[in-house]
Amino acid sequence: MSQEASSINMYQASAPIMVRALSNLKAILSKAEAWAEEKKIDEKVVLNARLALDMLPFVKQIQLATDTAKGAAARLGGVEVPSYADDEATFAELHQRLQKTIDFISSVDAAGFAGAETRDIVLKFPSRTIEFTGLNYLTGFAIPNLFFHVTTAYAILRHCGVPLGKTDFLGG
Amino acid sequence: MSQEASSINMYQASAPIMVRALSNLKAILSKAEAWAEEKKIDEKVVLNARLALDMLPFVKQIQLATDTAKGAAARLGGVEVPSYADDEATFAELHQRLQKTIDFISSVDAAGFAGAETRDIVLKFPSRTIEFTGLNYLTGFAIPNLFFHVTTAYAILRHCGVPLGKTDFLGG
Numbered sequence: 560m561s562q563e564a565s566s567i568n569m570y571q572a573s574a575p576i577m578v579r580a581l582s583n584l585k586a587i588l589s590k591a592e593a594w595a596e597e598k599k600i601d602e603k604v605v606l607n608a609r610l611a612l613d614m615l616p617f618v619k620q621i622q623l624a625t626d627t628a629k630g631a632a633a634r635l636g637g638v639e640v641p642s643y644a645d646d647e648a649t650f651a652e653l654h655q656r657l658q659k660t661i662d663f664i665s666s667v668d669a670a671g672f673a674g675a676e677t678r679d680i681v682l683k684f685p686s687r688t689i690e691f692t693g694l695n696y697l698t699g700f701a702i703p704n705l706f707f708h709v710t711t712a713y714a715i716l717r718h719c720g721v722p723l724g725k726t727d728f729l730g731g
Numbered sequence: 732m733s734q735e736a737s738s739i740n741m742y743q744a745s746a747p748i749m750v751r752a753l754s755n756l757k758a759i760l761s762k763a764e765a766w767a768e769e770k771k772i773d774e775k776v777v778l779n780a781r782l783a784l785d786m787l788p789f790v791k792q793i794q795l796a797t798d799t800a801k802g803a804a805a806r807l808g809g810v811e812v813p814s815y816a817d818d819e820a821t822f823a824e825l826h827q828r829l830q831k832t833i834d835f836i837s838s839v840d841a842a843g844f845a846g847a848e849t850r851d852i853v854l855k856f857p858s859r860t861i862e863f864t865g866l867n868y869l870t871g872f873a874i875p876n877l878f879f880h881v882t883t884a885y886a887i888l889r890h891c892g893v894p895l896g897k898t899d900f901l902g903g
Contacts, residue, residue: 563742563845567866568735572744576870610782610890673735694739698748700901706878707885707900714886718782728879729872 570669577628583730585657592650624708625660631701635675636667742841749800755902764822796880797832803873807847808839
């Protein structure tokens with residue numbers, strides 16, 4: 560147990576991180592779009608790019624980054640997790656998905672995060688079910704998983720030659 | 732400003748995340764080592780692997796992940812940032828660096844994180860100096876940058892064919 564008194568809240572430790580990561584990803588997506596247009600590369604080629612044949616493509620990295628973020632904002636903020644169709648096939652649709660997620664997180668009332676650190680969170684995956692406290696869900700799953708997918712999306716583009724740097728990832 | 736009362740502390744929001752990420756990276760490194768041995772690939776080839784010719788190699792990703800973590804634990808915990816030589820050239824030396832960093836973070840007293848959310852943090856880079864509050868440093872720099880380098884290390888190995896999956900990244 561920590562000996563330090565509580566000093567921040569679950570809203571401060573979650574929502575701004577997620578909004579910032581997705582906003583930076585949206586700017587990265589814009590750079591990929593401009594690059595593909597300049598190089599005359601079909602957007603579907605970019606959306607289907609991968610780092611390995613058995614890794615998920617770029618489009619799926621964005622879907623999973625936004626899934627992780629909307630799930631965390633909803634579960635910690637005490638509201639229903641919104642359902643998305645996962646049918647994005649263009650840059651424009653990926654932009655819409657990112658903006659929709661940013662808007663959703665921004666819409667969740669900070670007051671709903673009160674007590675979220677001890678709330679029971681249950682995640683059901685095809686192969687297993689994981690139970691967390693809210694704090695462990697945030698620090699042991701939501702934040703690492705969000706950055707895993709945002710970084711992998713960035714890495715796919717960098718590997719393909721899109722001109723990006725660390726500042727694009729971290730934001731201004 | 733959030734309307735939620737403070738409910739967690741800066742120690743809970745930082746040290747366990749960093750220890751977990753580096754411990755998982757250490758386990759990933761062990762898998763890379765076993766794979767390279769099986770494939771008879773020189774460890775220097777793995778340490779110098781990159782996702783793009785103008786991206787940093789695997790060894791540097793681990794150095795920067797540990798730099799970010801030791802810097803955050805020290806600055807938020809109110810102790811001196813330890814200095815490392817950045818001269819690792821083998822898997823064994825990277826394991827030592829990871830373990831040394833995990834041990835350092837674990838050694839910082841949680842009580843030292845009290846008030847860290849409003850502490851002035853100044854980072855000097857070759858091209859610019861950035862000033863943060865402790866909370867903004869943690870959420871806007873340290874956590875994203877740590878996961879950027881841990882994920883990129885993972886992605887380099889996956890791209891090269893090391894058998895890894897999301898569970899290796901997230902941990903048990």
